[in-house]
Amino acid sequence: MNTTTVGPSPTDTLSVLTHSRNKVTKTWKADGTIAAFDDAKYYTLETKAVDGIKGLSILLTELAANPNACLIRGTPVSHETMAGRDGPQYRHGLVRKALDYFDDQPLHSVMIDVDGYQSFAWDEIAHPKEAIDEFITTQLPAEWHDRPYHWHLSNSFGHQSKLNDGLRVHLWFWLARPLTSAQLKAYAKATDLKADVALFNPVQAHFTANPAMEQGVTDTVAKRSGFVHGIGMVHLDVSDEILTIASNTGGGGQTILDLATQDTVAIRLNELGLVKSKTRDGFNIQCPFDDEHSGPSAESSTQYRLPHTNGHSQGQFICLHMHCSERPRMAYMQQLGLVNTIDDFDNLSELPEVIEAKAEAGVTEAVKAARFMVFDAIDFIKRDKASWFIKGVLPRANFGVFYGASGSGKSFFVFDMMAALAQGLNWRGRKTTKARVLWIAAEGQEDMRKRVQGFCQHYKINPADFAMKFIANAPNLLKVEDVKALIKQIKNAGEFDVIVVDTLAQVMPGGDENSGEDMGKVMGHCGEITRQTGAMVGPVHHSGKDASRGARGWSGLRAACDFEYEIVREGEDRAASITKMKGGADGGAFGFRLQTIIVGQDEDGDDETTCVLQFTDSTPATIAASKTPAGANQKRVMSAVATLTADGTGVTTHALVANVLTQIPPPQHPKRDIRAQGIKQAIDSLVEQGSLVSIGGIVTLPSKPKDKE
Numbered sequence: 001m002n003t004t005t006v007g008p009s010p011t012d013t014l015s016v017l018t019h020s021r022n023k024v025t026k027t028w029k030a031d032g033t034i035a036a037f038d039d040a041k042y043y044t045l046e047t048k049a050v051d052g053i054k055g056l057s058i059l060l061t062e063l064a065a066n067p068n069a070c071l072i073r074g075t076p077v078s079h080e081t082m083a084g085r086d087g088p089q090y091r092h093g094l095v096r097k098a099l100d101y102f103d104d105q106p107l108h109s110v111m112i113d114v115d116g117y118q119s120f121a122w123d124e125i126a127h128p129k130e131a132i133d134e135f136i137t138t139q140l141p142a143e144w145h146d147r148p149y150h151w152h153l154s155n156s157f158g159h160q161s162k163l164n165d166g167l168r169v170h171l172w173f174w175l176a177r178p179l180t181s182a183q184l185k186a187y188a189k190a191t192d193l194k195a196d197v198a199l200f201n202p203v204q205a206h207f208t209a210n211p212a213m214e215q216g217v218t219d220t221v222a223k224r225s226g227f228v229h230g231i232g233m234v235h236l237d238v239s240d241e242i243l244t245i246a247s248n249t250g251g252g253g254q255t256i257l258d259l260a261t262q263d264t265v266a267i268r269l270n271e272l273g274l275v276k277s278k279t280r281d282g283f284n285i286q287c288p289f290d291d292e293h294s295g296p297s298a299e300s301s302t303q304y305r306l307p308h309t310n311g312h313s314q315g316q317f318i319c320l321h322m323h324c325s326e327r328p329r330m331a332y333m334q335q336l337g338l339v340n341t342i343d344d345f346d347n348l349s350e351l352p353e354v355i356e357a358k359a360e361a362g363v364t365e366a367v368k369a370a371r372f373m374v375f376d377a378i379d380f381i382k383r384d385k386a387s388w389f390i391k392g393v394l395p396r397a398n399f400g401v402f403y404g405a406s407g408s409g410k411s412f413f414v415f416d417m418m419a420a421l422a423q424g425l426n427w428r429g430r431k432t433t434k435a436r437v438l439w440i441a442a443e444g445q446e447d448m449r450k451r452v453q454g455f456c457q458h459y460k461i462n463p464a465d466f467a468m469k470f471i472a473n474a475p476n477l478l479k480v481e482d483v484k485a486l487i488k489q490i491k492n493a494g495e496f497d498v499i500v501v502d503t504l505a506q507v508m509p510g511g512d513e514n515s516g517e518d519m520g521k522v523m524g525h526c527g528e529i530t531r532q533t534g535a536m537v538g539p540v541h542h543s544g545k546d547a548s549r550g551a552r553g554w555s556g557l558r559a560a561c562d563f564e565y566e567i568v569r570e571g572e573d574r575a576a577s578i579t580k581m582k583g584g585a586d587g588g589a590f591g592f593r594l595q596t597i598i599v600g601q602d603e604d605g606d607d608e609t610t611c612v613l614q615f616t617d618s619t620p621a622t623i624a625a626s627k628t629p630a631g632a633n634q635k636r637v638m639s640a641v642a643t644l645t646a647d648g649t650g651v652t653t654h655a656l657v658a659n660v661l662t663q664i665p666p667p668q669h670p671k672r673d674i675r676a677q678g679i680k681q682a683i684d685s686l687v688e689q690g691s692l693v694s695i696g697g698i699v700t701l702p703s704k705p706k707d708k709e
Helices: 053-063 079-089 128-139 181-191 240-248 256-262 264-271 329-335 352-360 363-371 410-423 445-458 480-493 516-533 556-560 620-625 632-644 653-661 675-688
Strands: 012-018 044-050 069-072 107-117 149-153 167-179 225-228 275-278 282-285 302-305 316-319 388-390 400-404 437-441 469-471 498-502 536-542 563-570 573-581 589-601 607-616 693-695 698-700
Touching: 012 053, 012 107, 044 053, 053 069, 053 149, 053 167, 053 225, 107 128, 128 149, 128 167, 128 516, 167 181, 264 282, 264 302, 316 329, 388 410, 400 410, 410 437, 410 445, 410 498, 410 536, 410 563, 410 573, 410 589, 410 607, 437 445, 445 589, 445 607, 469 480, 480 516, 498 516, 516 536, 516 556, 563 620, 573 620, 632 653, 632 675, 653 675, 653 698, 675 693
Parallel strands: 400 536, 400 563, 437 469, 437 498, 498 536
Antiparallel strands: 012 044, 012 069, 107 167, 149 167, 149 225, 275 282, 282 302, 302 316, 563 573, 573 589, 589 607, 693 698
16 A cells, blocks of 8 residues: 655554454444444454555554454464464464464554543543643653654543543554564563553554444544654664563464463462363363352353453453352452562552452442432532632632732742641631641742741741741652652642642743643643642742733633732732632732841841731732823823822813823924824823723822731
């Protein structure tokens, strides 16, 4: 098959297996369930040549429409060899997904199976492509990044019963150097590749079809597959050591007997004397639960089928007795004493058999059912905890941002709020629910130490009794390893309700704040911190060059916030205002000034100082009003208003324009006199920025803020 390639790429020959009538895809049924694959044993074989990732994508797109077909990595042996290996089960012109029929071969094409990845930043159902990009950039090594690939969502993805199961997708890449299945498995183990190595077996089915739909059922996923352009091919650093390991594991021509000698379960069954006789796919065995059977067992009543036979990557126990018909694989493993002999797993809770056992025991179903309980109104409005940390000011949420220009006092403002929260003190007369606060001092650690000391000194708090905790370093929230290490340290330190990151710029070194990719990754990692610790994350951030356009960088930041605070300053007056509040009212403003206090002396005997907050009535409007007028007309207008309203009354717009007009010499050509127009524009600008107040045509100066005790 000739196709367009992405760079020069040698040809792969893939084995396509097709059943005459049975489906090798799942079926969405009208009753809301999903039917598993049909029990297909014999297939017709067709080999397909592809000469690059684009050609592979074209083939996969064609196969997506064929519910009876799938792919395997192996290359077929001769029919004479098939017949010799498989004996009486061999049927001329047909093949089975078994090593009797296929040998391993080096291929450029490789599939990564993503099974249940929980995206940090994206809803997997609504934004599968974005979640896929996140998986590649955060879970796969750098050599897989920015490469072209074909993606195909799994059969169950998007089904109503799987909406919370995360991202399930097959990702196909093209390697610069072809590797056998054994070499891929050795590479995956050496690099801890986030992939199911079972897919790297020569006869493991790569399911390529879209799900089948019963009559009246509609696929909820509009687009299940696609091609993503990139640069070049995947260059894997496969060392000679890895190749040596792979060569020692065997490959082509492996028989059932070979599998049995390498399978831990088969070895254990033989040690215990439970093997009765050999079958084509494993053994007839004495059931480990034989004493629970209600009657005698026939020779083939209980079987153990070896891994990578009959389309299963795991070994399978099959017992026809009623007591065992619903028994999960994990139960057999435990009965045989094999739970702790399984390699490559640090956490047994992640084993497929453990998950299956829980599911079959009803645990998973019970948890899901609880998430979708139907409540009466009286029960629905009951809440387990307060909705606010600080009532009407700081909500219990997942993510919020505090931003302002450099020198605006934003970190001082946030620290004052969090200190009250940590101590359980009312903040500005508002009720506070005491919370466990962690402050990540990613910059200015020494200044932060003085700030804490100053707060304790000013409010007469013994530092030993100050409940807030601190990290005096800057994690890199662009790197998964830093995020994991941070989460581990947070968990080790105890439980937290709020985590402040000061500042956002310092925890994304080298990142682009205007990039949705970089900012999305950081926000996603903040979300992961929340998921792992249960704490709300609140970064302190800078405003952009144009403060009127909000926080610096990517516009998607504000959309992701549950709340947002802006801190502004003019001279010594400062104000923080709520610019966004989900589930609450925005627009609230909190004025303050910074009061300098002495916290000690340095080695030269000079005073060391910090600041604490002094509350005022300032608002963003009054701060804007105190700004120096820009331009001659604005200065004339402000001067005139000050004079004309000195008695406490206002002045009409008409009288104000007339007064200022007398201060401006008339032009040489009366027909070009636009003085009044310029004055009116100056008045409008001053009103808009809050320097003047205009109500019903009467202009006044805004009231000045007062300090609060």
